[in-house]
Amino acid sequence: MNSILRITCAVNRVSAANPCACYEHAADLLSQLPEEGSDIILFPSMALCPPSTGSLLKNPCMAEQCEKYLDELCAISQKMDCYVIAGLVKDFHSRLCRVCAVIHQGCILGYLPEGEEPIPGFDELLPPNTVFRCNDLTFSILPGDPVQLPRLLPAIAANGCQAVLCPSYEPVTAEYLPRAASYAKALSDAFGIGLVLCNGGVGDTSCPNTYRGFCEIYECGQLLGTKDGDSESFFLSCDLDTDIIRSQQIYQLTRRPDFAIEVSNEKRKLLRAVSPSPFLPNHPQKLGRIFDLQVKSLAARMSNTGLNKLVVGVSGGLDSTLALLVCQKALEHLELPPQNLVGITMPGFGTSDRTYFNALSLISALGGQNRDISIKSSVLQHFEDIGHDPSVKDVTYENAQARERTQILMDIANSCRGLVVGTGDMSEAALGWCTFNGDHMASYNVNICIPKTVVRRMVTHLSHSYEPNIGSILRDIVDTPVSPELLPPDESGKIAQKTEDILGSYDLHDFFLYYLLKYNLRPQKLFYYACLAFSGVFAPVYIKDKLKIFISRFFSGQFKRSCAPDSAKITDLCLADYQFPSDCSSQTMLSQLDNIVF
Numbered sequence: 298m299n300s301i302l303r304i305t306c307a308v309n310r311v312s313a314a315n316p317c318a319c320y321e322h323a324a325d326l327l328s329q330l331p332e333e334g335s336d337i338i339l340f341p342s343m344a345l346c347p348p349s350t351g352s353l354l355k356n357p358c359m360a361e362q363c364e365k366y367l368d369e370l371c372a373i374s375q376k377m378d379c380y381v382i383a384g385l386v387k388d389f390h391s392r393l394c395r396v397c398a399v400i401h402q403g404c405i406l407g408y409l410p411e412g413e414e415p416i417p418g419f420d421e422l423l424p425p426n427t428v429f430r431c432n433d434l435t436f437s438i439l440p441g442d443p444v445q446l447p448r449l450l451p452a453i454a455a456n457g458c459q460a461v462l463c464p465s466y467e468p469v470t471a472e473y474l475p476r477a478a479s480y481a482k483a484l485s486d487a488f489g490i491g492l493v494l495c496n497g498g499v500g501d502t503s504c505p506n507t508y509r510g511f512c513e514i515y516e517c518g519q520l521l522g523t524k525d526g527d528s529e530s531f532f533l534s535c536d537l538d539t540d541i542i543r544s545q546q547i548y549q550l551t552r553r554p555d556f557a558i559e560v561s562n563e564k565r566k567l568l569r570a571v572s573p574s575p576f577l578p579n580h581p582q583k584l585g586r587i588f589d590l591q592v593k594s595l596a597a598r599m600s601n602t603g604l605n606k607l608v609v610g611v612s613g614g615l616d617s618t619l620a621l622l623v624c625q626k627a628l629e630h631l632e633l634p635p636q637n638l639v640g641i642t643m644p645g646f647g648t649s650d651r652t653y654f655n656a657l658s659l660i661s662a663l664g665g666q667n668r669d670i671s672i673k674s675s676v677l678q679h680f681e682d683i684g685h686d687p688s689v690k691d692v693t694y695e696n697a698q699a700r701e702r703t704q705i706l707m708d709i710a711n712s713c714r715g716l717v718v719g720t721g722d723m724s725e726a727a728l729g730w731c732t733f734n735g736d737h738m739a740s741y742n743v744n745i746c747i748p749k750t751v752v753r754r755m756v757t758h759l760s761h762s763y764e765p766n767i768g769s770i771l772r773d774i775v776d777t778p779v780s781p782e783l784l785p786p787d788e789s790g791k792i793a794q795k796t797e798d799i800l801g802s803y804d805l806h807d808f809f810l811y812y813l814l815k816y817n818l819r820p821q822k823l824f825y826y827a828c829l830a831f832s833g834v835f836a837p838v839y840i841k842d843k844l845k846i847f848i849s850r851f852f853s854g855q856f857k858r859s860c861a862p863d864s865a866k867i868t869d870l871c872l873a874d875y876q877f878p879s880d881c882s883s884q885t886m887l888s889q890l891d892n893i894v895f
Contacts, residue, residue: 300822301564302434302460304493305335305534306512308526310500311347314359316385319345320366322500322530323383327373335379335534336431336560341497341510342384342411342440342466343395349502360388367398367405375403378560380431382438384411384464384497389419397440397464399423399556406556411440423555426456430554433539436460436491442467443477443494450484450492457550459542460491467496468506474525478513486518489545491537499526517545521569536569544816573804573830575811576748576870584758587751587867588623591743594865595627598741599716605633606715610706610736611640611660612782613652615752616744618659618774620720622759623743625663635664639715643705645672645698647782649792655774662767668709672701695783699735706739716740719862724749724803726861726872727810728847729854730781730796737857742864746871748810749779749803779803800850801843805835809847814870820848820889841893848890852883 307326312318323344330338345363346354353359363385374381381400386393387408396408407423429436437458439449443465453461463481467473477494485492492515498508511525514535521535578584599605607624611617624638640660644653660667676697680687687694710717719739721731723746731737744752753775760771777792784794797803808827812818818826827840835843856879858872866873 300433300539301567302337302432302491302537302539303333303335303534303564303568304337304339304460304462304491304514304537305330305532306493306495306514306524307338307340307532308495308497308499308510308512308524308530309340309344310528310530311344311497312500313347313502314350314353316345316359316362316366319347320369323370324373326530326532327377330532331534333564333566334377337380337382337436337462338377339462339464339493339495340381340383341495342397342464343386344383344464344466344497345385347497347501347508348395348466349506349508354386355393357388357393360386360393363387371400371403371405374400378402380429380558382462382464384440384466389422395440396422397438399429399438401558409438409440426453427556428456428458428550428552428554430557432559434459434491434537434542435550435554436462438462438464440464443481443496444473446480446484446492450488454484454488454490455548456552457546457548458490459539459546459550460493460537462493463495465494465496466498466508469496469498469509469511470507474509474511478523481513481515482518482520485515488547489517489542491516491542499530500528516569517542534568536564536567538569540818540822541816544818567829571826571830573808573834574750575815576751576807577754578751581758584751584755587747588626588755588759590865590867591619591623591747592626592630594867595623595718595741595743596630598863599627599631602716604714604716605631606637606639606710606713607718608639608641608706608710608713608715609718609720610702611642611656612648612720613642613654613656613659613774614777614782615749615756615774615779616722616725617656617720618771619747619752619756619759620718620743621659621663621665622756624718625665636666638663638665639668639709639713640665641668641670641706641709643670643672643702645676645702645783646694647698647780647784647786647792647794649782649786650790651773651777652780652782652792655770655777659767659770659774662770670705672698672705676701690784695781696732696735698783699732699781703732703735703738710740718743719864720744722747722749722752723870723872724807724810726858727854728800728806728850729857730800730850731857733857737861739862742862745861745864746866746868748807750807801839801846802835805831805840805843806847809844810851811870813851814872814875820844820886821893824890824893837895841890845887845890848883848886852877852881852886855879855881 309323395411499510501508524533717740719742
C-alpha cells in the first residue's frame, strides 16, 4: 500500500457572501471522513467564498472573513496527517486575489494564485509550477477552469509530475460537464498521469449562472471515480497507484520537489475498482473492430505474398474456430471463393466426438474444403521409429502429435501454394502452452494479440452475426472445456485433459498478464490486486499458487516467443513488446511471493 496515494475531493455546500457558512459545511465534511484518512483533501476553488458573491468579493471584509475561517481549517488540520487544499479570496496588501491555500498539520505552506495573471513580490505565494511530493507521488496544483487544461497542462506535465490537482469553481451548462470530462480523460491518458477535478457550486445561486459541484479522478485515462451534486455537501475518495502511473507517464521528474512530506495514514482497504476482466472491451463494438483488424491483416499478408489459399488446422476449440472465421472473412474481403479455405481436421488419441464433429460441421457450413486426416497411425509409427512406448503418456507422447499436425499443415500448404494460419492466442503464448515447432509454428498468426478470455467473448459475439446453424455450432464450441486433447478421453468419451484444471483459470492468468504487460507490477501487487478482483471467487491461497505457475511458465516459455511467426499488433498490449532473454531466471520474481503469508 506504500505506492497508493488516497485523494479525497471534498465539495462543500456554499453560501454567497457568507464565509462562515461555507466553513461550517467544510468542517462538517472533514468530520465525516473515514478514520483511514486521506493523503490529500482537495476542496474546490473559492470553497470559502463562492464567485457568485460578485462585487462583494472586492469588499475587504470578505477577505478578512475568509482568512479567519481559513485559520479554523488550519486548526482542524493539526490533527490530520495530510495535505488540505482550499480556495478563498485573500488580501495581498490591498490587492484581493483568488488563491488556493496549501495546508499541512496546521501550517499554511503557501498560496497558489488562480488564473494566469502574475502577483509579484509576496513570499507566501507559490509559483504555478510548484511540485509537491507526498509519499511516493509527486503532484502539482493547477487552480482554474478545467476546460483550459489542454492549454495549461502540457507545461506542468513536462515537469514530470505524476498527478495534477485542478480545484475549480465554474458555472455549468449542458455541454460543459462532458467537455471538461473528455479533456481530463484524454490528457490523463496522453501524459500518463493522475488528474483530479474538483469543482464547487453545491447550494449556490442559480442566477445568472447555474452551478453544480462535481469531481472526477482519472489515472492514466481510466476513470477511478466520479460524483456530482447541487444541494448537499459530498466527498469522493479514490486511490492513485504510483506503480501504474510510473509505468505510463511520458515525462520524468526533472527537479526536486519544492515540498516533500511523508504521511503515515494506514490504509486497509483499496478505494478503487479492480476489474477481474481487464482485457475485455467495455463495448461489443470493440470486439468487432478487433475482428476486423484480424481480417484486414491476414488479407494484406495474402495480397503481398500472392498466396490465395489459406490452410488452417481446426480442432473444434475456441482458438482454431476464431482463426477459421478470420480466414473465411479474409477470403470474402479479397473476393476469393470460400473453397480457397482449406480446413484440416486431424483427429488423434485425445480427440473427442464433440470437438471433432463441431470442427467438421463448421468447415462445411462456412463453405471451405475439408481434409480429414487421422494422425494416429503416423504418430504410432513415429513412436516406433524413436523407440517411445505409447503407453507412457508423457510430454513426448503429447508433443509428437502436435508436431505431426504441424507437418501436415505445412506440407499441404506447400502442395496448394497456401499460407498456414496459426491459431494460438496470447494467453497460451504467455504460459508457453504450445509445442515448440508444433502448434507454436505457422506462416502467419492471427490470434496472438488476443488473450483467451477475449477469444471466448469474441466467438460468442460473432455467433450472433451468422445464420442460426453456424451460430449454434459456435455457441457449443464456447461451452466446450478448453483442452489440447492430447491425452485420451475418459471412459464416457468426454474430454479428460482440461487446461484450466492443470494451469488454473484463464480469467486469473489473463488478469496477471494484463497487469504485468501494461504496468509491470511487482508480484506482490499482482497478488494483492487479484485478491481484490476475485474476492469470493478464488481463495488467496489458490491465487498465490496460480501466480507462481504464471510467473514460472511466463519465464520458461520465452524461448518460444523469441522465435514466433509473423503477426500484426492489433491490440494495445503485445507479448513482443515485453522483452527479456530466453534463459532469464524467474527466481527474483518468485521470491517476492515468499513474503506473502496467510
